[in-house]
Amino acid sequence: xxxxxxxxxxxxxxxxxxxxxxxxxxxxxxxxxxxxxxxxxxxxxxxxxxxxxxxxxxxxxxxxxxxxxxxxxxxxxxxxxxxxxxxxxxxxxxxxxxxxxxxxxxxxxxxxxxxxxxxxxxxxxxxxxxxxxxxxxxxxxxxxxxxxxxxxxxxxxxxxxxxxxxxxxxxxxxxxxxxxxxxxxxxxxxxxxxxxxxxxxxxxxxxxxxxxxxxxxxxxxxxxxxxxxxxxxxxxxxxxxxxxxxxxxxxxxxxxxxxxxxxxxxxxxxxxxxxxxxxxxxxxxxxxxxxxxxxxxxxxxxxxxxxxxxxxxxxxxxxxxxxxxxxxxxxxxxxxxxxxxxxxxxxxxxxxxxxxxxxxxxxxxxxxxxxxxxxxxxxxxxxxxxxxxxxxxxxxxxxxxxxxxxxxxxxxxxxxxxxxxxxxxxxxxxxxxxxxxxxxxxxxxxxxxx
Amino acid sequence: xxxxxxxxxxxxxxxxxxxxxxxxxxxxxxxxxxxxxxxxxxxxxxxxxxxxxxxxxxxxxxxxxxxxxxxxxxxxxxxxxxxxxxxxxxxxxxxxxxxxxxxxxxxxxxxxxxxxxxxxxxxxxxxxxxxxxxxxxxxxxxxxxxxxxxxxxxxxxxxxxxxxxxxxxxxxxxxxxxxxxxxxxxxxxxxxxxxxxxxxxxxxxxxxxxxxxxxxxxxxxxxxxxxxxxxxxxxxxxxxxxxxxxxxxxxxxxxxxxxxxxxxxxxxxxxxxxxxxxxxxxxxxxxxxxxxxxxxxxxxxxxxxxxxxxxxxxxxxxxxxxxxxxxxxxxxxxxxxxxxxxxxxxxxxxxxxxxxxxxxxxxxxxxx
Numbered sequence: 056x057x058x059x060x061x062x063x064x065x066x067x068x069x070x071x072x073x074x075x076x077x078x079x080x081x082x083x084x085x086x087x088x089x090x091x092x093x094x095x096x097x098x099x100x101x102x103x104x105x106x107x108x109x110x111x112x113x114x115x116x117x118x119x120x121x122x123x124x125x126x127x128x129x130x131x132x133x134x135x136x137x138x139x140x141x142x143x144x145x146x147x148x149x150x151x152x153x154x155x156x157x158x159x160x161x162x163x164x165x166x167x168x169x170x171x172x173x174x175x176x177x178x179x180x181x182x183x184x185x186x187x188x189x190x191x192x193x194x195x196x197x198x199x200x201x202x203x204x205x206x207x208x209x210x211x212x213x214x215x216x217x218x219x220x221x222x223x224x225x226x227x228x229x230x231x232x233x234x235x236x237x238x239x240x241x242x243x244x245x246x247x248x249x250x251x252x253x254x255x256x257x258x259x260x261x262x263x264x265x266x267x268x269x270x271x272x273x274x275x276x277x278x279x280x281x282x283x284x285x286x287x288x289x290x291x292x293x294x295x296x297x298x299x300x301x302x303x304x305x306x307x308x309x310x311x312x313x314x315x316x317x318x319x320x321x322x323x324x325x326x327x328x329x330x331x332x333x334x335x336x337x338x339x340x341x342x343x344x345x346x347x348x349x350x351x352x353x354x355x356x357x358x359x360x361x362x363x364x365x366x367x368x369x370x371x372x373x374x375x376x377x378x379x380x381x382x383x384x385x386x387x388x389x390x391x392x393x394x395x396x397x398x399x400x401x402x403x404x405x406x407x408x409x410x411x412x413x414x415x416x417x418x419x420x421x422x423x424x425x426x427x428x429x430x431x432x433x434x435x436x437x438x439x440x441x442x443x444x445x446x447x448x449x450x451x452x453x454x455x456x457x458x459x460x461x462x463x464x465x466x467x468x469x470x471x472x473x474x475x476x477x478x479x480x481x482x483x484x485x486x487x488x489x490x491x492x493x494x495x496x497x498x499x500x501x502x503x504x505x
Numbered sequence: 506x507x508x509x510x511x512x513x514x515x516x517x518x519x520x521x522x523x524x525x526x527x528x529x530x531x532x533x534x535x536x537x538x539x540x541x542x543x544x545x546x547x548x549x550x551x552x553x554x555x556x557x558x559x560x561x562x563x564x565x566x567x568x569x570x571x572x573x574x575x576x577x578x579x580x581x582x583x584x585x586x587x588x589x590x591x592x593x594x595x596x597x598x599x600x601x602x603x604x605x606x607x608x609x610x611x612x613x614x615x616x617x618x619x620x621x622x623x624x625x626x627x628x629x630x631x632x633x634x635x636x637x638x639x640x641x642x643x644x645x646x647x648x649x650x651x652x653x654x655x656x657x658x659x660x661x662x663x664x665x666x667x668x669x670x671x672x673x674x675x676x677x678x679x680x681x682x683x684x685x686x687x688x689x690x691x692x693x694x695x696x697x698x699x700x701x702x703x704x705x706x707x708x709x710x711x712x713x714x715x716x717x718x719x720x721x722x723x724x725x726x727x728x729x730x731x732x733x734x735x736x737x738x739x740x741x742x743x744x745x746x747x748x749x750x751x752x753x754x755x756x757x758x759x760x761x762x763x764x765x766x767x768x769x770x771x772x773x774x775x776x777x778x779x780x781x782x783x784x785x786x787x788x789x790x791x792x793x794x795x796x797x798x799x800x801x802x803x804x805x806x807x808x809x810x811x812x813x814x815x816x817x818x819x820x821x822x823x824x825x826x827x828x829x830x831x832x833x834x835x836x837x838x839x840x841x842x843x844x845x846x847x848x849x850x851x852x853x854x855x856x857x858x859x860x861x862x863x864x865x866x867x868x869x870x871x872x873x
Binding site: 172296 | 553602607610611612615620622627637640742796
């Protein structure tokens with residue numbers, strides 16, 4: 056029956072090839088020991104390969120990210136597959152150079168297809184990329200499943216091009232990766248200024264007479280070559296992640312291009328090595344997904360806890376700022392009540408800002424702990440608290456005066472603005488304000504400036 | 506392999522095997538093509554790509570939890586959960602950090618897919634899921650799945666029943682919410698002004714996408730489904746001017762690519778899903794050529810009218826170079842077009858330039 060012909064290739068496939076870590080009866084600890092003793096020669100190859108991979112991808116990925124070409128990386132990664140399969144089918148041997156050449160041609164054909172589709176149809180860029188990605192990938196799968204039926208693909212490890220197997224890295228692959236790393240390094244070093252300009256402001260670059268199209272083509276060429284050399288280690292499906300994710304992690308940590316480049320290389324190498332480590336230690340783990348998981352985990356960490364951009368750090372900073380404002384407001388309220396010689400009690404403090412009794416009490420507790428309240432009485436300011444409160448009220452009134460005098464804003468409109476800015480005026484600015492306003496003594500509402 | 510073997514034998518020699526395969530393939534590509542039309546119009550073609558990758562960890566976890574493929578509900582829940590997490594992460598990443606949308610897509614897509622692959626490898630002994638199957642599924646196994654048994658009569662393989670239900674549900678829901686979908690796809694601003702809850706439409710589409718992807722997962726895998734989403738919609742987009750036409754053409758494309766793909770797979774002896782995509786790409790190529798031809802004829806007819814109008818306005822014969830300058834055209838293609846016009850008798854090409862046939866040639870003595 057023809058049907059079983061069709062399905063037969065799946066059943067007839069032999070078990071997957073032996074991986075670095077596949078050793079009978081080895082437990083986790085022994086595997087870790089074996090990893091760090093570097094006794095396995097394949098491991099040395101794999102580690103050198105992932106270092107070269109991280110270097111090549113990190114350098115290029117930064118520019119890919121800046122030029123908003125991340126999905127183009129994904130497209131190219133998927134579309135090199137038919138090239139590999141075709142080269143193998145035509146020559147019948149797994150010669151690294153031939154396979155790489157086939158893959159490069161397929162990648163170039165894919166980027167040309169995207170360009171042509173975009174030029175000649177009204178389809179949007181993302182649609183064109185999706186079209187090319189899936190069509191080329193399907194072509195590759197057609198070829199691969201044809202080969203698989205005869206068992207050829209697994210014999211030669213061609214199916215490892217889908218998810219990658221760093222253990223299978225050979226001398227030729229390392230040479231390719233090294234070449235890619237070297238070429239990317241040369242590209243970034245020699246054309247740094249031009250690439251930077253095109254990445255940040257392509258229109259300006261064009262107006263300066265830079266060959267923007269040619270530089271774009273060069274970048275695409277380098278991306279294709281890098282992805283192709285990385286195929287054996289990471290696999291076609293996930294290879295774009297090695298380009299994008301480390302660079303994205305780096306871009307969260309710094310805003311300076313040289314620093315981003317360095318960090319991207321660092322994260323690329325780190326995730327490559329971590330991926331190799333996990334793939335080695337765990338049994339039956341393909342390398343590509345492990346590398347991508349490591350890169351994604353590093354990205355998640357950076358996204359949550361980066362010093363400037365991190366989600367948690369920003370939330371924490373915001374919470375701290377809100378707390379500071381709340382405490383300073385209470386301090387000021389006490390000072391103002393004393394100044395007005397009204398009765399200073401908890402109820403008055405609650406009314407001043409519409410707070411509940413509990414909130415006021417907790418704020419007072421914190422103020423006392425920080426030494427802003429005097430020890431004898433609950434609602435008396437200590438000398439330190441007195442100074443601080445005076446500074447705040449002074450900021451507030453000076454700013455009100457500045458707004459009415461210099462910016463010609465009506466006196467009844469300035470309170471809200473001053474209420475927010477009083478917490479953030481620096482001493483230098485206050486000094487300048489005083490000079491500018493001629494060391495005033497009264498604010499626009501007639502209250503004294505302390 | 507003879508043509509008989511490719512085109513006739515599957516239908517005459519193998520009972521209803523190919524019937525089920527074709528039915529499943531058509532159901533998958535039909536429901537994907539409808540979703541794809543809306544994704545394409547909303548400029549979310551790559552979002553389809555991302556979600557179809559992102560459902561993988563959900564599928565694997567559902568497998569682990571329920572222990573087999575049988576629990577359709579667990580699979581749906583897992584996939585919808587993972588799909589929504591992916592959609593939410595993409596939104597958050599690009600709204601709340603310096604990263605652009607393409608980077609957010611690329612990162613979330615690969616991260617979730619890698620997570621799924623790692624889970625598959627770690628629990629390889631406990632789940633019956635082939636990593637390659639994740640990529641391109643296996644349509645040929647569909648008729649071997651357990652059948653839905655109604656009153657002691659084997660009705661249809663379970664995946665076909667499920668996919669049929671999903672397709673039907675999509676058709677009904679699409680008909681019910683046609684207007685909000687139309688409005689929010691073509692003019693989101695007007696939709697918002699009219700009080701259409703845009704985020705709900707977005708996430709409802711994501712839920713529908715996740716459910717469709719997971720129901721089609723067994724048949725076509727998580728990567729090739731992207732082609733089923735985009736190819737029919739893009740082909741139809743090139744030819745259609747209105748949404749109903751586009752949906753109809755996309756459905757036609759989906760069915761034809763299933764049928765042709767099936768026969769292509771028999772001819773080439775390869776994965777059916779991949780062959781379907783290749784057939785679909787071929788159909789897209791035909792649509793592309795049509796669109797190119799139409800665009801060319803459209804542009805040429807506009808230029809013809811412009812030439813005639815210019816000649817009517819300007820008295821006397823006009824140098825070709827002068828004509829090209831006035832109309833801002835390139836000279837060589839203009840010459841080709843003028844040659845055509847001369848053959849039709851619309852213009853006359855003389856030694857002193859181009860003129861309309863009825864026009865008098867001003868004599869050389871009448872100087873300016």
